Structures are given as C-alpha cells and as structure tokens.
Amino acid sequence: MKRYIVLVITFYSIIASGQVKNNYEVVDKQISKIDAGSGKSTQDIANYIKDNFKTDDDKIRAVFYWTASNISYDVENMFAVNFNESKEDKINKALKNKKGVCINYAEVFNDIANKAGIESVVIEGYTKQNGFTDYISHAWCGAKIDGKWFVFDPTWGSGSIAAGKFVKKINNYYFKTNPSKIITSHMSFDYLWQFLDYPITNEEFYKGNFAVNKSKVKFDYDSEIEKYNSLSEIEKLVSSADRIEKNGVKNAMIFDRLAYKRNEVEFLKVNKIVSLYNEGIGEFNTFVTFRNNQFKPNVSDDELKKMITSPKDKLLKSKELLDNLGTVSKSNQANITSLSTGINQAISQSEEHFLFVEKYLGKSKLARKTMFTKVSWFGIPLN
Structure with a gap:
C-alpha cells in the first residue's frame, strides 16, 4: 500500500519575552x-x-x-x-x-x-x-x-x-x-497537554479568556495521560483526534493537524490489514508447496491442520478489519478495492485447501495416499 501524507504547513518563530531569575x-x-x-x-x-x-x-x-x-x-x-x-x-x-x-x-x-x-x-x-x-x-x-x-x-x-x-x-x-x-x-492542539484541571477551548484562547472555569467538568489529566500511554499507536491517534475536534477547529492549523491524525489512523489501520494479509498469503503459499510435495516430510495431523488453519484465520481477520474500516479517503479507495479483491480470492482458495485437509485427515493412512492422484473405474472418479 502506498502511504499518503497530508502536508501540514508548519512554520516556527521565536519571540522574546520577560526574563526570570536563574537559580541554576x-x-x-x-x-x-x-x-x-x-x-x-x-x-x-x-x-x-x-x-x-x-x-x-x-x-x-x-x-x-x-x-x-x-x-x-x-x-x-x-x-x-x-x-x-x-x-x-x-x-x-x-x-x-x-x-x-x-x-x-x-x-x-x-x-x-x-x-x-x-x-x-x-x-x-x-x-x-x-x-x-x-x-x-x-x-x-x-x-x-x-x-x-x-x-x-x-x-x-x-x-x-x-x-x-x-x-x-x-x-x-x-x-x-x-x-x-x-x-x-x-x-x-490536543488539550491533554495543557496539564490543566479545566482545559480551555480554542475559542477561549482566541478571546484571551484564561480564567479557571470550574463550571466545566474537572479533567483528571494525570490519569488521562496514564491511560493514553497504555494505548496502541492507532488508539493514541484516535483519542487525540477526538480531543482536538472536541475543543473546536478554530483555525487552519488545527484543521490540518486534525486531518493529519485522521489520515494517519486510516493509514495505520490499512497498513495493519495489509501486514496481516501478507502474513496469511506467505503461510498459505508455504502450505501449497507442502501439499504439492504430498505432505512430505511427514508432520502430525495437528501440525498439518494448523498449517492451513493459521493462514485461513489471518486472511479472515484481515477481511473483518477491512469490512470494519469505515469510510476511506478518495485517494485510498482504489487501493482498498484492490486489497479487498485479493483478500476474498485468497480466502476462497484457502477454504478449498482447508476442506481438502479435513477430508484427508478423515481417511486412513492408505486412503490418504490416493488423494494425491486421480483414481477412476471405467472412467468413473473414485476419489
């Protein structure tokens, strides 16, 4: 998947202010x-x-x-x-x-x-x-x-x-x-980092209204920071974006930062799906090679079943995540469509091999050997 980047025009300046005595x-x-x-x-x-x-x-x-x-x-x-x-x-x-x-x-x-x-x-x-x-x-x-x-x-x-x-x-x-x-x-941008019990909104910042407003719900920033630190990277982006939006999108800088975080969430989610899909495809290809070798060298029945169950489960999970992705940006829609097609095809193929393994494991050792060759009786398939 190609990563996209929202170009947030971020410039920096420094301005002198009053001095404070140095005790260090x-x-x-x-x-x-x-x-x-x-x-x-x-x-x-x-x-x-x-x-x-x-x-x-x-x-x-x-x-x-x-x-x-x-x-x-x-x-x-x-x-x-x-x-x-x-x-x-x-x-x-x-x-x-x-x-x-x-x-x-x-x-x-x-x-x-x-x-x-x-x-x-x-x-x-x-x-x-x-x-x-x-x-x-x-x-x-x-x-x-x-x-x-x-x-x-x-x-x-x-x-x-x-x-x-x-x-x-x-x-x-x-x-x-x-x-x-x-x-x-x-x-x-994110009021979590104001470190205030009663964070101010962007509107209040513009108006210069910095007075503590205890009519607001008290914000336990210490516990919220601890909670934030325990989240995954995607969850951090989502929670931060939600706070940014909640505090009011007052200017272009806030809008750009919010858009960047939302897009980054989408990128990371898609990247996670692609990674899971690639893992499943890799394991599935390993299984197909093993089947082409007639399941040689020998492995236990449990190991054999795991060899097809694992990639199948990963492919199914990638489909589940993709189905729950929600609305995606226009720039990524073609990639999502292509990924969805690939996942569905891979799931269909893995299901065929899964059924083959289940049938294989249900037969005797002698009968299992016949499953790798076509046996017929006067043109009638026997396996």
Whole structure:
C-alpha cells in the first residue's frame, strides 16, 4: 500500500519575552563542561547528565540549558519543512549542524530527557504574543518533575530574532513554566497537554479568556495521560483526534493537524490489514508447496491442520478489519478495492485447501495416499 501524507504547513518563530531569575548557575556551569564529542549523541548527553546530577530538577535544567545553549535557530530554513523527516532525522540534523527550528529543539530536548530517565513529551500547537494569535504552528515540551507536569520551550528559551538574525540569550521564563501561566501564550492542539484541571477551548484562547472555569467538568489529566500511554499507536491517534475536534477547529492549523491524525489512523489501520494479509498469503503459499510435495516430510495431523488453519484465520481477520474500516479517503479507495479483491480470492482458495485437509485427515493412512492422484473405474472418479 502506498502511504499518503497530508502536508501540514508548519512554520516556527521565536519571540522574546520577560526574563526570570536563574537559580541554576551551578547546573548550567556543570553541563557546559560536557565534552564536545558527547554533544553528537543524545545518549551521550543523557549519560553525562545522569552521571553529574542527582535530582530530576537538576537533570531537566541540564537538558534545557544544553539544548537552548547548543542549538541556534535556523532562520534561513525556517520555512523549509521536510515532512518526510523522522524523529531521528530531526534530532541528528540538529546535533550535527547545531541549528534547527522548534521541532528540532523539542525533539532533542525530549529525547535527552527521556534517556535521562525523565518522562517527557513533544507538544504541538500554536501561540499568542502581545494579543496576536500566530498563524504558524509551534512545538515545545512537557516534562514530569517530582510528580508534577511543567512546560518547557527550549526554542523560545534559546534567544530571539532581531532584524532577521538569531540572537542567542537564554530566557528562563520558558524553563519549567507552570501550565497555568504558559497557557496564555502556548495552546496545544490536543488539550491533554495543557496539564490543566479545566482545559480551555480554542475559542477561549482566541478571546484571551484564561480564567479557571470550574463550571466545566474537572479533567483528571494525570490519569488521562496514564491511560493514553497504555494505548496502541492507532488508539493514541484516535483519542487525540477526538480531543482536538472536541475543543473546536478554530483555525487552519488545527484543521490540518486534525486531518493529519485522521489520515494517519486510516493509514495505520490499512497498513495493519495489509501486514496481516501478507502474513496469511506467505503461510498459505508455504502450505501449497507442502501439499504439492504430498505432505512430505511427514508432520502430525495437528501440525498439518494448523498449517492451513493459521493462514485461513489471518486472511479472515484481515477481511473483518477491512469490512470494519469505515469510510476511506478518495485517494485510498482504489487501493482498498484492490486489497479487498485479493483478500476474498485468497480466502476462497484457502477454504478449498482447508476442506481438502479435513477430508484427508478423515481417511486412513492408505486412503490418504490416493488423494494425491486421480483414481477412476471405467472412467468413473473414485476419489
């Protein structure tokens, strides 16, 4: 199956904000001593952090400071978004060039944090500064420190753009920010990552209505995050898409992200069906070869029956999943039709061989041999 990608035009910007006093001078000084060669690998950076810092608070500061200090905002390529880049590609490019846009900052921060033993996530959304809601997307991070979630924006925390050039200056406002404060400027597409008991809607974000509204149903984001982490990849996409839609599709960025997640769900579901179908076909072909060899070398009756039952069951399961797929995008309808035809044909053939095996197993050892040759009596078939 050919994978399709929804091109979400995602650009990133950084804007200066108020500074916050730095209480981590010792940590900053220590992480600055890391060997230059270690900066080429998030694992090496994480190992250095684990070896030199004991508390999660110091560790996450080291992650933030290293990321914000060692990566510069790539102003020249801020609009050159490669939608085929994997997470690893984004990280490796940033470590190699020491440049990147916000998704690079976020992925590097997140990877180092997780490898240092801290629960962290990349958050996608959009932003507001000075009353203006931006029309380009942004990415930042959330990390759980001593049982509480905080927000980290290593991109905005690394400096600012002045006269078209990046000016490096650590901004501690975006380090370990309380979710109730960062919500005035950072709006996640999925409200799960607001880390608020009473998440705000996109409409409220646009209007600047950030007051806690306890008339809403309280949202236990901690338990919801635990539940989310236990889901399969497809289930995560579905639950996230549902929350995005529920919170109001207020702008093109939200629409694009929602469409991407819905399409990704379809892709993964179809990919799962194709994988199951291919497994069934592979096992079925193995059985056909074995039958052509007159079931030689000998196997037990149970093994023989399993050789045809397994591929048949996989083909039937792939048909069930396909039948329950629901409405598919127009770009994928031809593929689905072709896949359905292939599955139905394979099921029909596997059923014929299954019936042959059942008949074979119901006969004596001597009679079984005759099933591989046509025996007749004066032109009348006897088997």
